[in-house]
Amino acid sequence: MSGFLSSALGSLMQGGGSNTANPASAGNLLSEAFASAGGVSGIVSKFQQAGLGDKVQSWVGQGGNIPIVASEVEKVFPPQQIESWAQAHGIPAGMASQVLAHLLPHAVDSQTPDGQVPDQAIQAQGGGTPVTGTSQAGNGSPGFDFGGLVQRLMGGH
Template identity: 30%
Template sequence: MDLQQILKNPMTQQIILALVTKLLAGKLGGAANGAAPAAAGPGGIDLGGILGSVLGGGSGGSGGGIDLGKILGGVLGGSGGKGLVGQLDAAGLGNQLQSWIGTGANEPLDAQKLTDALGPDTVNEIAAETGATPEQVSDTLSQVVPALVDESSPNGQLDPAALQATLAKFLG
């Protein structure tokens, strides 16, 4: 399924933004990495502000600016398995991951396996923040995560610049 088509749904956007916020804050799977939690606005999350500063405020690591490649690489891959890919791989989803990263056909992602990988608490928190049910969160992310990883690995390996471009299109 085409990621840009998926991203047109406002609930899907909120769910993805909540997941990315958790990744940026190091809260995926309930394991904090010492980063401060993302700021929440009256409607839940302020991802526009967070990702706006990440995507728009970076200077690629020069001149003391934000090292966008390092940030997005951490969100996607993470050190110590705390990024999205590391969390999914640790949960036994390595074969699916390789299909999304590689240049062949993408294997589907089972919503329950995704819930197990992210942690039920994470899925429940995203549901509470977005007004979706936990099942909607799992189902949505089981469609989006493979497409997002696929688009972030155009040459058969994860590329933070490709993730940046995908998220920039998503944010408009």
């Protein structure tokens, strides 16, 4: 894990601002992003539409994950929306896009272990091109533990 992510998540674990926060805050931020996009298929579609298809496909595929930066996250999600999510989960202002940039590749990779978008998302798309807004339960990725993912990443796994 990069030094920035360790530092940023370490800051979250120690409260990073006036709100008490922990790795669950970063997990909740990821959950918000996935729910907003409509799950992993929506994330893939949104990144493709933003001209970042090669990067998101690397996260789905079985090779290495091509990293992204905060400005690329802000091509996919409006900065105001990201900051709203951050504020709701106690993440310091200005840090949310950077945290998402580091965590989204791992989150998509974790949800596509076979190198493809999960079957239920493909079925929701009718087997064709991914579409945005495909509603899935609650957090956009039923049963996926984003907080646990952040904790695993913090532990170096």
